[in-house]
Amino acid sequence: MTTYDSAPYPSNCYRYSAPESLSAIAILFGMVPPELRNSQILEIGCASGGNVIPLAARYPDSGFLGVDLSKNQIDRARKTATALGLENLDLEEISILDIDLKGRKFDYIIAHGFYSWVASDVQERLLEICGENLSHNGIAYISYNTLPGWNAVKTIRDMMRYHGKNFDDLDEKVFEARRMLNFVSENIKTASDPYKKTLENEIKMLQELDDNYLLHDHLEAVNEPSYFYEFMDKAGKYGLTYLAEADLPSMYLGNQTDAVADILSQINDTVRQEQYVDFISNRRFRMTLLAKEGVSLNRTLSPESVAGLRLIANYGLEQPIQAETEKSIEALDLVGMARQDQKATMTGRIACVCYLQMVKAAPVPQTLDEIVELAFPILEDVPKDFIRTELNATVLQFIFSGVLSITTAPPCFTKEIADKPEVFKTAQIIAQNEARLPNMRHETVGGLTDDQRFFMQYVNGENTKEQIVDALRAHVKSGKFTVSMDGTQIKPNTDELKEYLSKYVETQLALFGANALLTKKK
Helix, strand or coil: CCHHHHCCCCCCCCHHHCHHHHHHHHHHCCCCCCCHHHCEEEEECCCCCCCHHHHHHHCCCCEEEEEECCHHHHHHHHHHHHHHCCCCEEEEECCCCCCCCCCCCEEEEEECCCHHHCCHHHHHHHHHHHHHHEEEEEEEEEEEEECCCHHHHHHHHHHHHHHHCCCCCHHHHHHHHHHHHHHHHHHCCCCCCHHHHHHHHHHHHHHCCCHHHHHHHHCCCCCCCECHHHHHHHHHCCCEEEEEECCHHHHCHHHCCHHHHHHHCCCCCHHHHHHHHHHHHCCCEEEEEEEECCCCCCCCCCHHHHCCCEEEECEEECCCCCHHHHHHCCEEEEEECCCCCCEEEEECHHHHHHHHHHHHHCCCCECHHHHHHHHCCCCCCCCHHHHHHHHHHHHHHHHHCCCEEEECCCCCECCCCCCCCEECHHHHHHCCCCCCEECCCCCEECCCCHHHHHHHCCCECCCCHHHHHHHHHHHHHHCCCCCEECCEECCCCCHHHHHHHHHHHHHHHHHHHHCCCEECCC
């Protein structure tokens, strides 16, 4: 029995680990990765299936295997997979030291939040599996804690573990760890040295984590960060080579100072270059993509490298743009869609108009050709070829600065509200018990309220908007669903209720569409 049986790890989907993201990065660097629609995918340390189940649901013609040592978590994963009727997913409760994968090949191998939290023999076995069982053009995704960034974090971990060793109960350990954090926080307030700032930042972050994250990420007996070059040395022993980071902007020298970028650009060894970036940035976490040794890679990127990929806007407009000014816009102030503290500025009429079309389409990804077609009617005085040329000149910078993401998946979701709208079934099933749901971009959508989760059960492709309104009205009458306006509960059997519910349904469906939760009708 593991601590994960007593206190399951929060199991969510991770956008960076999605095969459509991994294959897009592989194509960008010159690989020809396996087709997504008919691939074999292995997830090691799959917990209760939060990452692998949405993938299996979206790729029914692909085969999936999820393994985890925790019986409790595998049982939960099987329950969800059964509810969804997934026949392409096998789940095994087993250690990777004991699993027999002889003769099996996987196009994508995923190990998120696993490597740093297991003993060295298990780490070696993970890399051995990647070396032996990865297909010729396959991609392995492994995330892990890195040095030097984890040096300061290790001090906090040591404090909490030292204090918590006197307590056997897991809940007590977490409670006492938080007490230790509060104790340290209170007693460094008057300090003025640089160490204080490091501690304050880390303590603030840890205080916001869920108990299970704190327990497993920071209080487990094993949590060994490593330098990137050490990780790659081990990977190399099993015939693996460095492809890229799942987080492409972290590789971009343009995000460093000019002096640093100039020096590092002279290093022709990508692993050494990346290690120096870690030293400079004090990096603490990596999501590394590995490929088979000998695979052909192209590190000299050009606009042609993006051909065929789909682009997704990661930034929205800081201020709305008036429709009549769109044709002549020369600059855009942007803000991160996921993080409001992220800011960016874009200049140039063609670039701005093209990006506006991507923002309007978001979260639906677009090809370069589609973007040109959308921008051309607005830039009516500019030939399509010229729009494409200008877009080509900036697209790589947008990708590596994080303004755009890339994917190979055609959109299976929509912002359009169908006559009988349908929410991604996996999200619908999970919403019955949880407020954090997977969407069809393989992101976790959090913070859903009880009424949103209740309403979602009727967005099943069988009901029109009017039928959904009628169902909600019936539940208001029965007391299962309450509706308030300006703090006052709306009474059943009133016109006011029907009007409110009609607007409510429209608003929620638009919200689901904006969060890639609405299924595109075939």
